Amino acid sequence: xxxxxxxxxxxxxxxxxxxxxxxxxxxxxxxxxxxxxxxxxxxxxxxxxxxxxxxxxxxxxxxxxxxxxxxxxxxxxxxxxxxxxxxxxxxxxxxxxxxxxxxxxxxxxxxxxxxxxxxxxxxxxxxxxxxxxxxxxxxxxxxxxxxxxxxxxxxxxxxxxxxxxxxxxxxxxxxxxxxxxxxxxxxxxxxxxxxxxxxxxxxxxxxxxxxxxxxxxxxxxxxxxxxxxxxxxxxxxxxxxxxxxxxxxxxxxxxxxxxxxxxxxxxxxxxxxxxxxxxxxx
Amino acid sequence: xxxxxxxxxxxxxxxxxxxxxxxxxxxxxxxxxxxxxxxxxxxxxxxxxxxxxxxxxxxxxxxxxxxxxxxxxxxxxxxxxxxxxxxxxxxxxxxxxxxxxxxxxxxxxxxxxxxxxxxxxxxxxxxxxxxxxxxxxxxxxxxxxxxxxxxxxxxxxxxxxxxxxxxxxxxxxxxxxxxxxxxxxxxxxxxxxxxxxxxxxxxxxxxxxxxxxxxxxxxxxxxxxxxxxxxxxxxxxxxxxxxxxxxxxxxxxxxxxxxxxxxxxxxxxxxxxxxxxxxxxxxxxxxxxxxxxxxxxxxxxxxxxxxxxxxxxxxxxxxxxxxxxxxxxxxxxxxxx
Ligand SMILES: Nc1ncnc2c1ncn2[C@@H]1O[C@H](COP(=O)(O)OP(=O)(O)OP(=O)(O)O)[C@@H](O)[C@H]1O
Ligand SMILES: [Mg+2]
Numbered sequence: 001x002x003x004x005x006x007x008x009x010x011x012x013x014x015x016x017x018x019x020x021x022x023x024x025x026x027x028x029x030x031x032x033x034x035x036x037x038x039x040x041x042x043x044x045x046x047x048x049x050x051x052x053x054x055x056x057x058x059x060x061x062x063x064x065x066x067x068x069x070x071x072x073x074x075x076x077x078x079x080x081x082x083x084x085x086x087x088x089x090x091x092x093x094x095x096x097x098x099x100x101x102x103x104x105x106x107x108x109x110x111x112x113x114x115x116x117x118x119x120x121x122x123x124x125x126x127x128x129x130x131x132x133x134x135x136x137x138x139x140x141x142x143x144x145x146x147x148x149x150x151x152x153x154x155x156x157x158x159x160x161x162x163x164x165x166x167x168x169x170x171x172x173x174x175x176x177x178x179x180x181x182x183x184x185x186x187x188x189x190x191x192x193x194x195x196x197x198x199x200x201x202x203x204x205x206x207x208x209x210x211x212x213x214x215x216x217x218x219x220x221x222x223x224x225x226x227x228x229x230x231x232x233x234x235x236x237x238x239x240x241x242x243x244x245x246x247x248x249x250x251x252x253x254x255x256x257x258x259x260x261x262x263x264x265x266x267x268x269x270x271x272x273x274x275x276x277x278x279x280x281x282x
Numbered sequence: 283x284x285x286x287x288x289x290x291x292x293x294x295x296x297x298x299x300x301x302x303x304x305x306x307x308x309x310x311x312x313x314x315x316x317x318x319x320x321x322x323x324x325x326x327x328x329x330x331x332x333x334x335x336x337x338x339x340x341x342x343x344x345x346x347x348x349x350x351x352x353x354x355x356x357x358x359x360x361x362x363x364x365x366x367x368x369x370x371x372x373x374x375x376x377x378x379x380x381x382x383x384x385x386x387x388x389x390x391x392x393x394x395x396x397x398x399x400x401x402x403x404x405x406x407x408x409x410x411x412x413x414x415x416x417x418x419x420x421x422x423x424x425x426x427x428x429x430x431x432x433x434x435x436x437x438x439x440x441x442x443x444x445x446x447x448x449x450x451x452x453x454x455x456x457x458x459x460x461x462x463x464x465x466x467x468x469x470x471x472x473x474x475x476x477x478x479x480x481x482x483x484x485x486x487x488x489x490x491x492x493x494x495x496x497x498x499x500x501x502x503x504x505x506x507x508x509x510x511x512x513x514x515x516x517x518x519x520x521x522x523x524x525x526x527x528x529x530x531x532x533x534x535x536x537x538x539x540x541x542x543x544x545x546x547x548x549x550x551x552x553x554x555x556x557x558x559x560x561x562x563x564x565x566x567x568x569x570x571x572x573x574x575x576x577x578x579x580x581x582x583x584x585x586x587x588x589x590x591x592x593x594x595x596x597x598x599x600x601x602x603x604x605x606x607x608x609x610x611x612x613x614x615x616x617x618x619x
Contacts, residue, residue: 186335187368189355191382198356205372 031265037258046252056255060263065243072239075154075229076222079161083169083218084211086162091173091210092203095180106174109167117164121231124160125151128232152234160232161222169214176210177203220268240264285347286311286428287332287360292341294327294452301327303452304341314422314429316439319449320475325432328449332430333362356385363418376401436476440464448472466509469604473521474612480522480568481610482599486512493539493596496520500565504541509601519605526598527570529559529584534593542593543568547584557583561592568592 041053090109094102112120127134128150138144150156184206188198204211226241233239240260247257287309294302302324309315317325330336331343334355343351350358369378379397388396419442421427433439439446440460447457448471456468467473470481484498489512496506496518506512506520528534536542545563559570570592572583584590 181368183364183368184370186330186333186355186362187364187370188381189335190333190360190362192356192385193381194356195354197385202370202372206370208372 034258034265035262037255038262040255040258042253042255046254048254053255056253056259059256060259068238068240068243071154071237072223072241075157075161075237075239076219076225079158079165079222080169080215080219082158082162083165084173084214086166087169087173087214088204090170091177091207092199094170094174095177096182109170112167118227118231120164121160121228124156124163124232128156128159151232152237154233154237156232156234157229157237157239160228161225164228165218165222168217172213172217173207173210176207176213180206223264223268284311285309286345287430288342288344289328289332290342290344292328292331292338292343294324294331294336294338300452302331302338305452305454307447307454307457309428309430310445312426312428313444314431314442316431316433316443316446317449318433318436318439318446318476320434323449324452325434325449329362329430329432333360334358440476448475450475466600467521468602470519470521470602470606470609471604471612473600473602474609478524478569478614480524480527481602481605482520482522482566483605484518484520486514486516486518489514498566501543501563504543504599505539505596506599506601507596510603512601519602520599521602522568522594522599524558524569524571525556525573526594527568528593529561529570529572530591530593531584531588533591536593539597540593540595542591544589544591547586547588547590550584550586559584559590561590563592 041049188202285308289307448455484496488495545561549560551558
C-alpha cells in the first residue's frame with residue numbers, strides 16, 4: 001500500500017492559503033517592519049534614518065516603564081477578569097434561552113457596534129462627567145465624595161474598557177456554552193453537587209476553549225489599548241499604548257515607538273509560545 | 283413493603299401544553315417499576331421531577347412519606363442513569379467514577395481504592411446498555427434498590443418490571459403487573475399499545491350474573507364476560523387478543539359461555555412459532571393467532587381463502603372501561619385491500 005508522506009496535502013494547502021497570505025501580509029510583514037525600525041537611528045527632525053542603531057532599544061530602560069508596564073498589566077487583567085465574570089452568566093443564560101429569544105438578545109449585544117467606538121466613548125465621557133447625572137446621583141446618595149471624580153482615573157478606564165470588550169467576551173463564551181451538554185449539569189447535581197459546584201466543576205471546564213478565546217480577545221487588545229485611557233483616563237492612568245502613541249505622534253520618534261511596540265509584542269507572544277512548546281513536548 | 287416514591291396529583295405544563303396531567307402514582311420499596319408509553323407521553327418529564335431536575339406546577343412528590351417536591355437534586359437520595367450516559371468529557375474515566383464519591387465526602391484513599399475496583403469491573407464495551415441492565419439487575423438483587431425505569435419498548439417493560447404504569451398524553455392509563463396490563467387492559471389505548479388485539483363493539487341485549495349476551499352489528503350475538511357490571515341496552519367495547527381465538531376447519535362444539543363464528547381467511551402470515559390469520563366474519567375482520575406445536579402432526583393449517591370457524595371463550599375477551607376510536611390506529615393489522 002502506498003503511504004502518504006507526512007505533511008500537508010495539496011488540498012490542505014489551498015484551504016489554508018488565503019488565511020496564511022492574510023497573516024503574512026497584515027501581521028508578519030508589519031511586525032518585521034516594526035522590529036527593523038526599532039534598530040534604526042532617529043532623525044532630529046523626526047522620521048527614520050539609514051543604518052543601524054541601538055539607541056531606541058536602550059530607551060526601553062526608561063525608569064518610568066516598569067510602573068507603566070505594571071499599570072498596563074493590572075488594568076488589562078482586571079478588565080479581562082470582569083469581562084469573563086460578567087460574560088459567563090450571560091453566555092450561560094443565553095444558551096438556555098429558547099432560540100427565538102436567544103436571537104433577540106444576541107442582536108441587542110451586537111447593536112452597540114453600529115455606533116462608532118469613539119462616539120460611544122464620548123458618550124461615556126458625558127455619562128461619567130462631574131456634572132453628569134450619574135455623578136450627581138452618587139453624590140446625592142453620599143456614595144461619592146465632593147471632590148471625587150468618576151472621570152480621569154484608572155477606574156474609568158476599567159469601566160469603559162469592560163463596556164467596550166464585554167460583547168467580544170460574550171460571543172466566544174456563548175459559542176462554547178451553546179455546544180455544552182446541559183444534561184451534564186443534571187448529572188452532576190444528581191451525584192450530589194450543589195448548583196454552584198456543578199457550575200464550577202462541570203460547566204466551566206466544559207467551555208474551557210471559549211474561556212481561552214474570550215481571554216485572548218480581551219486581554220491582548222487591552223495591552224495595546226490607548227484610546228480609552230486617553231479619553232476617560234487621567235495623568236496617572238496612562239498605559240503603554242498611550243506612551244507608544246506619544247512617542248509616535250508627539251515626539252515623532254518612530255524607532256522608540258517601534259522598540260516599545262516590539263517589546264510589548266514579545267511580551268505577549270513569549271508566554272504563548274512557551275505554553276505551546278510545553279504542550280507539544282508534553 | 284410500603285410506598286417509597288409517591289407522585290400525588292402531579293401536573294406539569296410547558297406553556298399551554300400539559301406534559302403531565304394530574305398523575306398519582308405509587309412506587310413500592312424494592313420493586314422495579316416501569317413507565318411505559320409512546321414518545322412524548324411525559325415519561326421523562328415525570329422522571330425528571332422525581333430526580334429534582336424539574337418541578338411540578340401542582341401536586342406533590344413524596345419520598346418515604348417526606349415531601350421532596352422542592353428539594354434540589356443533590357439533596358435527594360434518588361439517582362438517575364442518563365439516557366446519554368452523561369459522562370463528563372473533561373474528566374478521565376477514573377475521575378468520572380470518582381466524581382460522586384468525592385462529593386459524598388469520601389476520603390482520598392477510599393475514593394482511590396474504590397475507583398480502582400470499579401475500573402476492573404467496568405470494562406466499557408459496545409454492549410454497554412445490556413451490561414448495564416444486567417449489572418443493575420444484580421445490584422437490585424443484592425441491595426434491594428427500587429428502580430423506576432422509563433421505556434417505550436413494551437417488551438422491555440414486560441420482561442424486567444414488577445409493575446408497569448402505561449402512560450398516554452400525560453395521563454396514566456393503567457397501573458399493574460405486566461400480566462394484568464396485558465390480560466385485563468382497562469382502556470383501548472392499553473390494549474392496543476401492549477400487543478395486538480381485536481376491538482369488538484356491540485349492545486348488551488341480556489345481562490346475566492357472570493356472562494351477558496351482546497349483539498354485534500354485522501357479526502351476530504356473542505357471549506361476554508361481565509368484567510364489570512353491564513346493563514341491558516348499554517354499548518360495550520371488548521378487547522379480544524389474537525392468540526385467544528382458536529381457528530378450526532370444522533364447526534366446534536361450544537357451550538353457552540363460548541362463541542363460534544364463521545369466516546373466510548383473507549390474509550395469512552407465517553411466523554415460525556405461530557401463524558397469524560386475518561379472517562373475514564360478516565362485516566368484521568378478526569385477527570387470530572395459532573401456535574404450531576407439533577411439526578407436520580398438527581391439523582393442516584388453513585390457507586388463504588379457506589372457510590374457517592373462529593371460537594373463543596367469553597372469559598378470553600375483556601370488557602374495556604374506556605374506548606377511543608383513534609387507538610385503533612395503534613394496531614398492526616394490515617389494511618384491507
Ligand atoms: N422543557 C420543555 N419545554 C417544552 N416542552 C417540553 C419540555 N420538556 C418536555 N416537553 C414536551 O412534553 C412532552 C413530554 O415530553 P417527555 O420528554 O416527558 O416525553 P417522553 O415520554 O419521555 O418521550 P420519549 O419517549 O420520546 O422520551 C413532549 O411533547 C415534549 O415536547
Ligand atoms: Mg423521554
